[in-house]
Amino acid sequence: MFYRLKLQDHIRVPPNLFSEDVNISILAMLKKKFDGWISKDLGIVVGVTGIDEVQDGIIIPGDGASYYGVIFQLVTFKPELQEVVLGKVKDLADFGAFMNIGPTEGMIHISQTMNDFVSFSKDKVLMGKESKRNLRIGDRCLARIIAVSYKDLSNPKLGLTMRQKGLGKLEWVQEDEDEE
DSSP states (O other), X not given: OEEEEXXXXXXXXXXXXXXXXXHHHHHHHHHHHHTTOEETTTEEEEEEEEEEEEEEEEEOTTTOXXXXXXXXXXXXXXXXXXXXXXXXXXXXXXXXXXXXXXXXXXXXXXXXXXXXXXXXXXXXXXXXXXXXXXXXXXXXXXXXXXXXXXXXXXXXXXXXXXXXXXXXXXXXXXXXXXXX
């Protein structure tokens, strides 16, 4: 889920940015520090959206830079367990599918793609034996987040399923609704 947050931090503005407007310099340093930053508590920072307050700057002897207390806003994406997300299949492998979800991607194990025996073909298609449903790169799908791991902060892992009612490739969801 996407969140809009308000945070407070101290931002270092190097001397080479002193000739710029202080707000422009601080915004540049905030973006450099936070854009793409990943935290277990905040999720994935999508971007800094604005500055609410800038306190007086302090120059620390021996550094030469100015430090400002700043209250600012940013947008984050924090995947939540059991959340249903819309995504696009990025890649397929013999063990499952990778799906883009917002600024990150999740993995759907082959056993979680559909309620059928699923096989992987050479032309990168997952095919259901009984249902004849197929999953290809570029397909838009609804999936539920069933696992979130921040063990490696530079690469958080998301586990997804599409086996529940109302989930799967958008065409499958529509077909199931039409049958009812």
